[in-house]
Amino acid sequence: MYEPKIVAFLCTWCSYTGADTAGIARLKSPANLRAIRVPCSGRVSSELVMRAFNQGADGVLVLGCHIGECHYDTGNHRAAKRIPTLKALMTFAGLEPERLHLDWVSASEGERFSRITTEFVNAVRSLGPISWRVAPERVLTLGRGLASAEPVPYLESDCAGKTDAIRAKAKELLASGEVSCVIGYEVGSRGRTHPAFIYHDNDVERLVWNPDCTHNLTTYLPDKVSVSGALMAAHRKSSPKPVAVVVKPCDARAVNVMLAENRFPREKVHVIGVTCEGVRTEDGNLQTRCMTCEERTPVVYDTLIGEAPATFVHHPSSIVAENITTLEAASPAERMEYWLSQFDRCIRCYACRQACPMCECPTCLFERDDSLWVGLGIGVNQKRTFHLGRAYHLAGRCVGCDQCEQACPMDIPISLLNQRLAQEIEKSFGHRAGMQAISSPVVTVLAGEYKEG
């Protein structure tokens, strides 16, 4: 008979002791549990759970102290926020939701420990062996592509006026010495628009505003504000000056998240906010993300360019929301098949991560030399771990600027994962990333002020 392998993370103060209590009382508990004693349920990171599944666990159980009884005051609050969010993500990626469970057991509740573990093991047993871990040699079937959006033509707007205003402001800021650099857009080879870095007021004519200003320039901000490079050093003289950046409304939300996370002090950045009618794809249609965008004026700015569009073009039947609904209506096996077929194309080039203004770790968790959380291989298991791990790290932080998907050479629908998590965070916590300079509710906040260098 099939017996599931269960990894149980037990908080040392309550649940582990609760397991002891069950044993002393000679209550029956299933032998399927591989108990791992952790100092607190708040210690159980998303990586630990994902690693357990990657290594072949059929189910993962996280048990901690009841809310209000945490020996570290709020450690279990973290678990209470983290595990359900992770569960939503992994369920969306094809895990049966019954396989991941969070519950509370106090030191005296031997009977409760016995009951919860028995119920969990029974539930997992009835699901049968897990199919999460994919055999490396498995040949992937082609995914059924999801629906793509009805194209919405991009409507011409006053780009010339905005270009002039951006140039004038940049000239003023650089001439007065208020900022050392203006990060904006310019038109480069083959008529393509790309990021531009302007250091002299006589170079401002390079700056443009047009419907192809798709990049989120805030990605460059932390480096430009804090560092180092010889170019910056040459232009900033002794005391580091602020940097100006041109932002669209979606990009402005990224500025707020960065401020909340102390990536740089507010006064070091001059935000040139530009009202936005959306940006377009190469085919000349509105980008998918712009169809449902609700912010036409940046949420944070020092200078505002343009007026909010009078005609608010809103396409409530977002293709992303529809696709999320379609996937959620499918069975876990179908969802898994869909995502594996998508991740299979990934080549781990990290363009998504590098383009993302929120991906900030000096060494990515998934690129460590010791293969701690994910192996080096460019196989489907590793790629799924990377993408789900990255999506989780963006929970409540992703502003939906879609740079990841724009940068992806393999058209992996990365933003679908991010949007699903954004939905979950909004539903559970009423939080929308970057609307104000407030940290994500599921991110562990490390207190401390920004320090130069």
Next chain:
Amino acid sequence: MSTSQTINKTWLISQEALENWLDSLAKARSLIAPRDVDGVLLYRPVENSNQIKWGFTRPVLSAKEVFFPSTERLLKIEKTNQHVTLLETLPEGQTVIFGLRPCDARGLQALDALFIKHTPTDPYYARRRENTAIIGLACKEMGPTCFCTSVGGAPDDSDGMDVMLYETEDSYLVRAMTEKGLALIPQTEWPLTEEVPAPAKMDAPLYSLPQQNSWPAHFNANYWEHVSERCLSCRVCAYVCPTCRCFVIRDESLTAPGQFERIRCWDSCNGANYRRIAGGHRPRSEKGERLRNRFYCKFYYYAEQYDLGEETSACTGCGRCVDSCPVNIDITEVLTELGRLA
């Protein structure tokens, strides 16, 4: 190639005959061909000719991954009590690629220079090369970002192919280029022809490469820092490139106890930690230094280090990096700018 002179046979076949041929090839060996994978064109295994994407331009990834896969097991390690056993894992099986474009075939020659001609020979790559027959397909015209003609190639170049196909109005001209290719062709079934393929349209702009001896002078140019300012340090350009061949090797444990594998995976000099050495020092810590290395490797170091024959660069002009770069770092623009510096 000299063999093509001796074979010198051309057949004229219909689309249907081509498909039948590919179907029969797919029965005896694995067939790799351009395939539409959820809207992305890739060289992928196909079971029959119905799965092939016809009228394709250029797959997003080069055929490099067929010979030098993104992940490859070099050996398996088994530990039992007192013994450690190393198990060789050389690739097995015969493969045929259909629809290779001339730029990708040239890319393979650059990889051969490193993996085969430069000793010691890489047994994994060499075995794959040996076991794979290449059916090339000439491009009728150049794509918007193609520049093979600027780096010594041509859209109908048959160099490096075992069989070369040329599209005509409604059929294909098939030429056997090597004995390996000839062995694949059902010679008795197909009519021979004297027809000569029409030359491909070569109307793409020509870019001039900097002189080979001018590269050292550009090493300290400020240009690198300027052009790399927007670089994201991702690895797209290297991974889509038919000739970028850097890799990293690591031993990793398998889930079964006592079992390990040594794997080799793609790597790129654009990654921030590529050049990290003991003590954490990174000799190429700036983006500009890393991007510069990519260009020097492609256009200067490669030809200095390996035998590229008459070629001076390892760039095949496929234009994939131009299309994939998220921030529009355009190899043709960089070359033009460097030419201007000289």
